[in-house]
Amino acid sequence: MPEFDIRPHATPIAADLRAAMLQDPGFGRVFTDHMVLIEWNEEKGWHDARVEARGPLSIDPACAVLHYAQEIFEGLKAYRKEDGRVVLFRPEANAARFNRSAERMAMPELPEEAFVEALEQLIRIDRDWIPEGEGSLYLRPFMFGSENFLGVKPSAEYKFIVIASSVGGYFKGGKPGITVWVSDHYTRAAPGGTGAAKCGGNYASSLIAQKEAIGHGCDQVVFLDAAEGRWIEELGGMNTFFVMDDGSLVTPPLTGTILPGITRDSLLTLARDEGMTVREEPYAIDQWQADARSGRLREAFACGTAAVITPILAVRGHAYDFTIGNGGPGIETQRLRGALTAIQRGTAADPHGWVRPVL
Numbered sequence: 001m002p003e004f005d006i007r008p009h010a011t012p013i014a015a016d017l018r019a020a021m022l023q024d025p026g027f028g029r030v031f032t033d034h035m036v037l038i039e040w041n042e043e044k045g046w047h048d049a050r051v052e053a054r055g056p057l058s059i060d061p062a063c064a065v066l067h068y069a070q071e072i073f074e075g076l077k078a079y080r081k082e083d084g085r086v087v088l089f090r091p092e093a094n095a096a097r098f099n100r101s102a103e104r105m106a107m108p109e110l111p112e113e114a115f116v117e118a119l120e121q122l123i124r125i126d127r128d129w130i131p132e133g134e135g136s137l138y139l140r141p142f143m144f145g146s147e148n149f150l151g152v153k154p155s156a157e158y159k160f161i162v163i164a165s166s167v168g169g170y171f172k173g174g175k176p177g178i179t180v181w182v183s184d185h186y187t188r189a190a191p192g193g194t195g196a197a198k199c200g201g202n203y204a205s206s207l208i209a210q211k212e213a214i215g216h217g218c219d220q221v222v223f224l225d226a227a228e229g230r231w232i233e234e235l236g237g238m239n240t241f242f243v244m245d246d247g248s249l250v251t252p253p254l255t256g257t258i259l260p261g262i263t264r265d266s267l268l269t270l271a272r273d274e275g276m277t278v279r280e281e282p283y284a285i286d287q288w289q290a291d292a293r294s295g296r297l298r299e300a301f302a303c304g305t306a307a308v309i310t311p312i313l314a315v316r317g318h319a320y321d322f323t324i325g326n327g328g329p330g331i332e333t334q335r336l337r338g339a340l341t342a343i344q345r346g347t348a349a350d351p352h353g354w355v356r357p358v359l
């Protein structure tokens with residue numbers, strides 16, 4: 001891997017303006033001063049690694065990604081601990097998933113050390129952008145085919161970039177939980193498709209269903225499997241968990257059509273460590289409605305880097321209308337959220353070595 005060439009921003013945002021921007025950053029709208037770039041081509045492999053002022057990219061109108069969407073991304077957070085130190089949560093897991101996405105999309109893999117080093121370089125130079133308290137720095141590594149060519153084939157050139165955004169909560173207005181819309185028409189992924197890859201195209205095709213959800217006053221879409229239209233897969237940008245009345249935890253299995261969430265994996269591990277009964281098994285949408293009504297299901301939540309753990313309070317759809325539990329955040333959901341965020345923020349022990357010190 002080439003050394004990173006550090007080219008600091010000549011006129012970074014002034015400290016008082018930055019402080020104002022960090023007051024209530026929301027999600028994905030406040031960006032830091034710098035970005036990381038690494039280039040790839042067939043001749044040189046990965047080269048020209050650099051940290052530079054964040055700014056517009058200049059790309060040719062024939063740039064491959066603009067036509068055939070050969071693009072993948074990741075999302076993870078850096079946290080400022082109470083003692084001021086800064087940590088990343090499981091960046092190696094994101095690096096590994098990034099490379100699995102790259103393989104699926106016929107793109108070159110980036111060595112794990114380069115992926116993590118890119119994150120650390122950006123955190124170091126933009127450390128003042130990490131909010132205090134509940135907020136965090138959301139890191140967005142991504143890669144796209146950058147060859148200028150209109151034939152349909154894997155690009156011969158790629159750019160890997162990392163940008164960072166100071167964030168608070170993903171959902172607006174600090175709501176206690178979300179209402180989800182069951183998409184009975186649009187699906188997200190089919191067997192053999194790209195559902196398990198974190199590629200931009202999956203999100204592009206989900207937007208019409210997300211628009212439908214918003215149109216019905218809901219926050220997120222629940223996608224069902226493409227073959228039978230019966231099994232719950234995941235939300236547009238989050239995995240789902242169900243808490244049953246016997247205290248067990250259920251989540252859909254990784255069958256290749258859902259994203260293998262790192263939050264999902266962490267929660268499964270935490271719950272198993274605690275001796276909870278955890279089942280990765282298919283759960284049908286009709287069963288969810290029946291169980292919510294009978295009381296067999298107590299709680300449901302969405303989880304992901306952006307959403308952390310967010311209670312699902314109600315479910316709507318053309319054939320569905322039900323409330324989860326008493327319509328408020330569940331006790332187990334809040335407990336699991338507390339346990340996970342305590343590890344992420346360094347206030348609880350980290351038995352699995354998930355937290356990586358950066359500063």
Ligand code: PLP
Pocket residue numbers: 075234235236237238239259260261262263264303304305306
């Ligand atoms: N599912 C989808 C479709 C996502 O976009 C995300 C977010 O990255 C997740 C699940 C949760 O993954 P993670 O916990 O790794 O953030």
Ligand code: COI
Pocket residue numbers: 074075076236237238304305306307
């Ligand atoms: C994430 O949680 O990192 C995602 O990519 C999901 C998206 C809804 C922001």
